[in-house]
Amino acid sequence: MKAIRIPRFGDHEVLSYEDVKLPEPGAGEVRIKQAAIGVNFIDIYHRKGLYPNDLPFTPGSEGSGTVDAVGEGVTDLKVGDRVAYAMALGAYAEYFVIAASRLVPVPEGVSLEQAAAVMLQGTTAHYLATSTYQLQPGDTALVHAAAGGVGQLLTQIAKLCGARVIGTVSTEEKADLARSLGADEVILYTQENFEEVTKRLTAGKGVQVVYDSVGKDTFNQSLNCLRPRGYLVLYGQSSGPVPPLDPQILNAKGSLFLTRPSLGHYIATREELLQRAGDVFDWIAAGKLRVRIDRSFPLAQASSAHEYLEGRQSRGKILLIP
Structure with missing residues (x-):
């Protein structure tokens, strides 16, 4: 073969x-x-x-x-x-x-x-939105690379959870795609400072959670987008690994949470694998999740x-x- x-x-x-x-x-x-x-x-x-x-x-x-x-x-x-x-x-x-x-x-x-x-990407989006930080109606999530593979699915699942989604993208074409998938607000990070826009869109309060697959280029500003006790979910490093971090920074910025999850830990049992994949497949079959x-x-x-x-x-x- x-x-x-x-x-x-x-x-x-x-x-x-x-x-x-x-x-x-x-x-x-x-x-x-x-x-x-x-x-x-x-x-x-x-x-x-x-x-x-x-x-x-x-x-x-x-x-x-x-x-x-x-x-x-x-x-x-x-x-x-x-x-x-x-x-x-x-x-x-x-x-x-x-x-x-x-x-x-x-x-x-x-x-x-x-x-x-x-x-891989669908079950990743599933655990990010339902387990790593369990999105609730009324939450606001900042989704980096909202037009990417995981980002497209995560945006849709976040909306199924009742959350408001602010997405970041690099081009107008990708912005249109993110909006078509349910993103409430889209920031072109190539033209605007996503931290400043996120703070403006949340009246200075920040978001409950940032889903960051980019890593080095977005990490510090992602922390600044969070409200006190917010979650930075770092699940990728497409721009490179994040430098070492002094945990005291999390305290100084509002008792923040930082996690670096991996899919393997969220489908460690067969029951959990079947449950996550089953939900994703059910949403696709029902027309609720576009692939x-x-x-x-x-x-x-x-x-x-x-x-x-x-x-x-x-x-x-x-x-x-x-």
């Missing part, structure tokens, strides 16, 4: 399209014939070595497809079942073996492409997909199609 391999850490050009041995499922495992594979910033972090793995390796953390073979002891899945997964390294391949316990059934009304597009797939690349063009994502060109999810 074909797979993408990373022989050394580096830029997008290190991604190599190679022949590898077809994997066989062991006890409790399932082999999937993949239909679609999600491309995410965490794949770039892995490729660059920011989240190091033993070399060489196959990147990718999310996908969907149909069950192709089952290992010993697997009784709740059969060949032909539609399934999806996240947080399982090695997804950039035509076939993928994974523990059956980490698979989620894809219901009718949700395509395999939609499933691959939301397993925007921006571009699909052949698996062989994974390098181009990474270049596209890193270039800030995407307006939604990027998929690889084996």
